[in-house]
Structure formats: structure tokens, C-alpha cells
Amino acid sequence: MPDAGPPGRRPRAAPAGRAASLRRQLFFWLLPVAGVALFVSALADYLVARDAASQAHDQGLLDAATTYAERVQLSPQGVPRDMPAVAQRMLLAEPDDRVFFRLVDANGIVAAGGAGLPDDLPDGSAEAPAFFDLGEGQQRLRGVAMRFEAGGRPFRLAVATTTRKRDRLMAEVLLGMAVPEALVFMMTGLLLAFGIRRGLAPIAPLRREIARRSHSDLDPLDMAPVPEEIRPVVAEINDLFARLDRALRAQRDFVADAAHQLRTPVAGLLAQVEAAERAAAARPLGAAELAGVAATARRLSRLVAQLLALARAEPGAPLPMEDLDLAEVVREGAEEWLPRAFAHDVDIQFDLARTPLTGSRIALREMLANLVDNAMRHGGPGGRIRIGCHPADGEARIVVEDAGPGIAPGDRERVLERFCRLPGAHPDGSGLGLAIVRAVVARHGGDIRLGESALGGLAVDIRLPAPAP
Amino acid sequence: MRDARLLLIEDDQALADGLSRSLRQDGCQVAAAVTAAEAKALVGSRAFDVIVLDLGLPDGDGREVLAHLQQLGKDTPVLVLSARDGLDERVGLLDLGADDYVVKPAAVDEIRARVRAMLRRRRARTGQTVTLGRLTLDPQARRAYVDAEPLTLTARELAALEFLAARADRIVTKDDLLAGLYGGDRDVSENAVEKLISRIRARVEPAGVQLRVVRGLGYYLQTGDA
Known part of the structure; x- marks a missing residue:
């Protein structure tokens, strides 16, 4: 048997760039998921931090406003004195931030401040001051509006500051978070890659186990160390191994059988030729010696032809299929076997209807020739044979009947085996005829049944799947 | 079969020898060729009533001989011998003008019978007795x-x-x-x-x-x- 070559030389699977890598797939699916999770958690942290910063800022504003309200001083005319410096100091004095305030009396007249703040500020009350945002970008303001009474008069007060300090704080928070988050993300990637490699590690020994095998080692792979996820795959591989093993075994048996069967006629031929040789030394060769040689050679020739036919019909051998009419195939074949039928005075009757079929013309002819040959052998000289074909229920049906002794029901399965010869069978038979028939039927996905014929002998009833009309 | 001019193109010595002996005994005048080139030269220079052609020849495919015959416009019946028997091949050969086809191993009697039948059909077709x-x-x-x-x-x-x-x-x-x-x-x-x-x-x-x-x-x- 040819060697399949050392495992190292076998072609690798598709180039790494093309093949779907489980590791890459896992990595590229898991990494974004981890990234999204990290991002969501960072966003939540940031929002909480911003909320806290805003609250602190607002509290500062409110404190400043309240302090201002408490300290407002009225002139004798009841007009508040301007004291921006107080407010400035109240507001924690972030040097970058500018402070605005505006005090309005009951008549809507700006009593103090007012520069930089619009008229339409929200109202607040002493109990519930109203916070507001103004402006955009660098000019963004955050402020608070409230009401209070001083000297028995109602006033409305608004205090606002730019938000630079708060924004800078948030930027620091953001930066402080982004760097560790990026590091965590990279770590996650590394850990994922490592984890996936470890997780998929059990595949490697499996690969090695398959790689080190010779082409004839078809024992099932050991399932114990195989991870659950790839067990079904390994189970299928084991199943395939079993099928291959059966097929190889069948091939080996076939070759052994064939060699054994060929040995007999070859030995016979040799014996005949040697006898003729000896006889020729004494006198000219007679027809009798040569007839023996010829008969044995003919048997050998027929056996070889049948072995070839059987090998061709075996599963796996290429068999070109075409659309054909079974009746046509029978007619073509008939020209080959009719002379023999006439010579043996066998009466063949045909009953052929157009029977469409997708099949191999050459194999079907082989099948028919063997069926007819079988029928002629068993029916003997003067026998009757009936060959019919017709379409039936989406199948192509062929029935070949003879008037011979038939086959006992118990033997019907056995005679389909190759080299099976029943006791009392024709001495010229090879035991291959019905095996060829069965192989051809199997190749066409059909069904063969042996039964009794109305003619008194064997009826071989074959159904082959036919194409939809 | 008496006096039929037969060309046997077969490279296997044993088969060629056995066949030509048998055919001569039947009364044929047998010319033998071993290569496609030899066969082409013979069919170009002489007339034959029937040709027996093996497909596997040392210098090429027997098909070449069939094609050559067609080119020459000869309708000499050809019996093809082949160890191969794919269906496509069979159909292709009949298209190429082969008359009949025998798959090896075939008994000499079978080949003789085919040749005889081909000769007879040819005679009847061409109005000969x-x-x-x-x-x-x-x-x-x-x-x-x-x-x-x-x-x-x-x-x-x-x-x-x-x-x-x-x-x-x-x-x-x-x-x-x-x-x-x-x-x-x-x-x-x-x-x-x-x-x-x-x-x-x-x-x-x-x-x-x-x-x-x-x-x-x-x-x-x-x-x-x-």
C-alpha cells in the first residue's frame, strides 16, 4: 500500500490568514465586549464625580448669595450699598473665575450690581433658590437666584460665576480616570488572549493525536480528554473513521477474495498448458488438449471481466450518470446476449415500456447481462426467461424471471454476496453475477428483491429511483 | 469472411498473434499494424473491408486512426477493442465512426463473430451478394x-x-x-x-x-x- 507520507509533510490547513481561527474569533468578540463594559463603568464614575462637583459649586453659590443677603446694608433711603468685594470674597476667590451679582428691589429697579447679567433671570424664593445656567463656552455662567427681605423690603438677588474652576476640576477627573482605564483595557486584552489560549489548549493534543496517526490507524479517538464543546466534532470524526475502516476492510476482503478466485483458474490453466506441453513432446497437439486450455482461459477471462465490473460498481468508483430509458438499455444489451440464448434454445420474452431513469448505461447493462446470464444458467437449455421494465410509483422497475429451480427463501440474501455459490450451482459460475447486480442497484440507490416467478423459477425484482417526470 | 481484407491494429503481441491466426483460418487476408502511425500509413495506401482497432497503442490513441479514416472519407467498418469501457468513450467512438465495440478481455470467438457480422452487413449495405x-x-x-x-x-x-x-x-x-x-x-x-x-x-x-x-x-x- 502506498505510504501517505510522514505526518510532518502533510499539507497544512488553509493559510492562517484565511481560515476561521477560533482564537481570533473569541478574542475579537470578547475584547469589544470588555471595552464596552469598561467604558460604561467609567462613564458612570465620571457622571457621579461631575454631579458631586456641581453640587459643591452650587452650594458655594448659595452660601455666597445667603451671606450677601444677610449682610446687605441699606442706605437711609432704603437703598442697598454696593458691595461687590464682599461677594467676591464670599465666592472662595478662585482667581480665574469672575463673579457677577444683581440686586433688584420690589420696583424692579437694579439696586446694585447688574453688570453682565440679563434681566430675565429666573425667580427664586427665600426657601427655594433657583439655579440657572447662562452663556456658552468660556462665557458659561452658573448662578443662583433668590428673594430675601432687608429692612422690611423685598429684594431679588442673583449671584453667578464663570465655571472655569469647575470645568478644570472635571477635566482633571476625566484625565485621572482615562489613563488607568486605558491600562485596564490593555490588561483585559492581554488576559483575554492568555485565557483563550489556555481555554483552547486541549485542542492541541487532539491535533497532535490525529497528525501522528498513520493512514491505516482508524481506531476511534479517545474522547476522555476532549472538551465538551468539540466532542460532537470528534464523535463525527470517529464515525467517519469507522465508516472508512469498514470500506477499507471491504476493499481488502475484495482484493483477497479476487486473488483467491483468480488463483484457481490460473492454476488450472497452468496445469492444462503443462499437460499439453508434455503431450506435444510425444505427438502433435490435439484439439482435446487445446480445448481444455481454451475453456479455462475463457473462464479466467470472464472472471476478470466480472471482477472489473464489480470494482466499477463499488461505492467510490466514478460512475457517470445520465438520463436514459431503461427499455433502450435492455434493447442494446439484448443484442449481446441473444446469440447465446438462441444457441441454448432459451426463449426470452421482453415486456418493455418506456422507463426513464438517471443512471449509468454501462453499469445497468452490466447488471442486465448478469441477470440474464444467471437466468440462462439456472433455467438451462430450453428454458424460458421474461424481462420486463416499466415505471412504477416514481421508480423504475425491472423484473427478470426464469423457469429454473429458483432460490430457497433462506438463501436469497446470501446469494447476493460476492463469491457465494450455493451447493449444486453451475460449475462455470463465478459467484459474482448477483453481487454485481446488487452493487449496481446500490449505486443507483435502488432496491433488489428475490422472489418466486410465475414461470416457476427465480424472479429478480429491482426498483431504482426514477427522476420526477 | 473468405478473402475479406482485414487490418488488425493491436500492439499486444500475444493477442495480435492469436487473433490474426484465427482470422486467417477463417479465410481473411490479415494485415497487421502495431502503431497508430503504421496503421495510418496502411489505411492511406490500401483498401480494407474491415478494421479491428485496439485503442491503446504505443504511439497514441486509436482514436487518431478513426479520425484519420474519417478524413480520408473511408467508410470501412471498424471494430474497436478496448480495455477501457467508460460510457463517454463508447459514445465518442461511435461518433468517430466506429461500428462496434468490444471490451477486453474478449474471447477470440466473440471478436470473430463481430467481424463476420460487420462484413456481412457491409456487403448487404453495398449491394453485394x-x-x-x-x-x-x-x-x-x-x-x-x-x-x-x-x-x-x-x-x-x-x-x-x-x-x-x-x-x-x-x-x-x-x-x-x-x-x-x-x-x-x-x-x-x-x-x-x-x-x-x-x-x-x-x-x-x-x-x-x-x-x-x-x-x-x-x-x-x-x-x-x-
């Missing part, structure tokens, strides 16, 4: 003889016999006969064909001519040995 058993058909003179005695047949019987002789050792269906003898006339019944054949059989069977009726298929003019 054909001998079937003790019956001789002379299509030129439109006459038939048993031994040397003229056999009286109607024109239609004679035509039918000639039609069957040109298709000897082949199945001839009733439809073939209807088309060949009556020009496919719809009014002629199959029954008429059956009666015609049975009349012919009654006349020729005593002369050793086997005109077989194959139930369900048609008729078969068997030449057996000759």
Missing part, C-alpha cells in the same frame, strides 16, 4: 438462391430479407421494418409485418437461415457461423 446458411441474396439481380436453385420470393419478401441482412445480428423492430419497407405508412399494420416475416421464415428456414422472433422486441437475423 450475401450468403446466409445455404441462402444467397443477390441484391443487384434482385434474386435469391438456395444452393444454386432460385428461390421465388415476392419483391416485398426479398426487400425485407435484404433489409434484415443489412442488419444481421442486430435487433430489428417492427417499427424499423415499417419505416424501411413501407416508408412508415401508417395504414400498414404491425400484423402485416408479422405475416410477412412468418412467410419469409417459412421460406428461408429450410435453407438453414435463422430468422428469430424475439417476443416484445422484434426480429433478429442470426448468421451464426459461416
Whole structure:
């Protein structure tokens, strides 16, 4: 048997760039998921931090406003004195931030401040001051509006500051978070890659186990160390191994059988030729010696032809299929076997209807020739044979009947085996005829049944799947 | 088969030797070629009645010889011998002008029988006298003889016999006969064909001519040995 070559030389699977890598797939699916999770958690942290910063800022504003309200001083005319410096100091004095305030009396007249703040500020009350945002970008303001009474008069007060300090704080928070988050993300990637490699590690020994095998080692792979996820795959591989093993075994048996069967006629031929040789030394060769040689050679020739036919019909051998009419195939074949039928005075009757079929013309002819040959052998000289074909229920049906002794029901399965010869069978038979028939039927996905014929002998009833009309 | 000019193209020594001996014993004049080139040269320079061609030749495919014959416009019947028997091949060969096809290993008797049948069909086709058993058909003179005695047949019987002789050792269906003898006339019944054949059989069977009726298929003019 040819060697399949050392495992190292076998072609690798598709180039790494093309093949779907489980590791890459896992990595590229898991990494974004981890990234999204990290991002969501960072966003939540940031929002909480911003909320806290805003609250602190607002509290500062409110404190400043309240302090201002408490300290407002009225002139004798009841007009508040301007004291921006107080407010400035109240507001924690972030040097970058500018402070605005505006005090309005009951008549809507700006009593103090007012520069930089619009008229339409929200109202607040002493109990519930109203916070507001103004402006955009660098000019963004955050402020608070409230009401209070001083000297028995109602006033409305608004205090606002730019938000630079708060924004800078948030930027620091953001930066402080982004760097560790990026590091965590990279770590996650590394850990994922490592984890996936470890997780998929059990595949490697499996690969090695398959790689080190010779082409004839078809024992099932050991399932114990195989991870659950790839067990079904390994189970299928084991199943395939079993099928291959059966097929190889069948091939080996076939070759052994064939060699054994060929040995007999070859030995016979040799014996005949040697006898003729000896006889020729004494006198000219007679027809009798040569007839023996010829008969044995003919048997050998027929056996070889049948072995070839059987090998061709075996599963796996290429068999070109075409659309054909079974009746046509029978007619073509008939020209080959009719002379023999006439010579043996066998009466063949045909009953052929157009029977469409997708099949191999050459194999079907082989099948028919063997069926007819079988029928002629068993029916003997003067026998009757009936060959019919017709379409039936989406199948192509062929029935070949003879008037011979038939086959006992118990033997019907056995005679389909190759080299099976029943006791009392024709001495010229090879035991291959019905095996060829069965192989051809199997190749066409059909069904063969042996039964009794109305003619008194064997009826071989074959159904082959036919194409939809 | 007497005096038929036969070209045997076969490179296997044992088979070529055995076949040419047998064919010579049958009375053929056998010329032998071992290569396709040799065969092409021979068919170009000499006339043959029949060619036996092995497909696997040392210097190429036997198909080349078939193609060459077609190029030369020769209709010499060719019997192809092949160890291969793929269906495509068979169809391709018949398209290339091969007349018949035998798969190796084939018995010499089988090849002899095919050659004989091809020769006979060719003779009948080309209007030469054909001998079937003790019956001789002379299509030129439109006459038939048993031994040397003229056999009286109607024109239609004679035509039918000639039609069957040109298709000897082949199945001839009733439809073939209807088309060949009556020009496919719809009014002629199959029954008429059956009666015609049975009349012919009654006349020729005593002369050793086997005109077989194959139930369900048609008729078969068997030449057996000759």
C-alpha cells in the first residue's frame, strides 16, 4: 500500500490568514465586549464625580448669595450699598473665575450690581433658590437666584460665576480616570488572549493525536480528554473513521477474495498448458488438449471481466450518470446476449415500456447481462426467461424471471454476496453475477428483491429511483 | 469472411498473434499494424473491408486512426477493442465512426463473430451478394438462391430479407421494418409485418437461415457461423 507520507509533510490547513481561527474569533468578540463594559463603568464614575462637583459649586453659590443677603446694608433711603468685594470674597476667590451679582428691589429697579447679567433671570424664593445656567463656552455662567427681605423690603438677588474652576476640576477627573482605564483595557486584552489560549489548549493534543496517526490507524479517538464543546466534532470524526475502516476492510476482503478466485483458474490453466506441453513432446497437439486450455482461459477471462465490473460498481468508483430509458438499455444489451440464448434454445420474452431513469448505461447493462446470464444458467437449455421494465410509483422497475429451480427463501440474501455459490450451482459460475447486480442497484440507490416467478423459477425484482417526470 | 481484407491494429503481441491466426483460418487476408502511425500509413495506401482497432497503442490513441479514416472519407467498418469501457468513450467512438465495440478481455470467438457480422452487413449495405446458411441474396439481380436453385420470393419478401441482412445480428423492430419497407405508412399494420416475416421464415428456414422472433422486441437475423 502506498505510504501517505510522514505526518510532518502533510499539507497544512488553509493559510492562517484565511481560515476561521477560533482564537481570533473569541478574542475579537470578547475584547469589544470588555471595552464596552469598561467604558460604561467609567462613564458612570465620571457622571457621579461631575454631579458631586456641581453640587459643591452650587452650594458655594448659595452660601455666597445667603451671606450677601444677610449682610446687605441699606442706605437711609432704603437703598442697598454696593458691595461687590464682599461677594467676591464670599465666592472662595478662585482667581480665574469672575463673579457677577444683581440686586433688584420690589420696583424692579437694579439696586446694585447688574453688570453682565440679563434681566430675565429666573425667580427664586427665600426657601427655594433657583439655579440657572447662562452663556456658552468660556462665557458659561452658573448662578443662583433668590428673594430675601432687608429692612422690611423685598429684594431679588442673583449671584453667578464663570465655571472655569469647575470645568478644570472635571477635566482633571476625566484625565485621572482615562489613563488607568486605558491600562485596564490593555490588561483585559492581554488576559483575554492568555485565557483563550489556555481555554483552547486541549485542542492541541487532539491535533497532535490525529497528525501522528498513520493512514491505516482508524481506531476511534479517545474522547476522555476532549472538551465538551468539540466532542460532537470528534464523535463525527470517529464515525467517519469507522465508516472508512469498514470500506477499507471491504476493499481488502475484495482484493483477497479476487486473488483467491483468480488463483484457481490460473492454476488450472497452468496445469492444462503443462499437460499439453508434455503431450506435444510425444505427438502433435490435439484439439482435446487445446480445448481444455481454451475453456479455462475463457473462464479466467470472464472472471476478470466480472471482477472489473464489480470494482466499477463499488461505492467510490466514478460512475457517470445520465438520463436514459431503461427499455433502450435492455434493447442494446439484448443484442449481446441473444446469440447465446438462441444457441441454448432459451426463449426470452421482453415486456418493455418506456422507463426513464438517471443512471449509468454501462453499469445497468452490466447488471442486465448478469441477470440474464444467471437466468440462462439456472433455467438451462430450453428454458424460458421474461424481462420486463416499466415505471412504477416514481421508480423504475425491472423484473427478470426464469423457469429454473429458483432460490430457497433462506438463501436469497446470501446469494447476493460476492463469491457465494450455493451447493449444486453451475460449475462455470463465478459467484459474482448477483453481487454485481446488487452493487449496481446500490449505486443507483435502488432496491433488489428475490422472489418466486410465475414461470416457476427465480424472479429478480429491482426498483431504482426514477427522476420526477 | 473468405478473402475479406482485414487490418488488425493491436500492439499486444500475444493477442495480435492469436487473433490474426484465427482470422486467417477463417479465410481473411490479415494485415497487421502495431502503431497508430503504421496503421495510418496502411489505411492511406490500401483498401480494407474491415478494421479491428485496439485503442491503446504505443504511439497514441486509436482514436487518431478513426479520425484519420474519417478524413480520408473511408467508410470501412471498424471494430474497436478496448480495455477501457467508460460510457463517454463508447459514445465518442461511435461518433468517430466506429461500428462496434468490444471490451477486453474478449474471447477470440466473440471478436470473430463481430467481424463476420460487420462484413456481412457491409456487403448487404453495398449491394453485394450475401450468403446466409445455404441462402444467397443477390441484391443487384434482385434474386435469391438456395444452393444454386432460385428461390421465388415476392419483391416485398426479398426487400425485407435484404433489409434484415443489412442488419444481421442486430435487433430489428417492427417499427424499423415499417419505416424501411413501407416508408412508415401508417395504414400498414404491425400484423402485416408479422405475416410477412412468418412467410419469409417459412421460406428461408429450410435453407438453414435463422430468422428469430424475439417476443416484445422484434426480429433478429442470426448468421451464426459461416
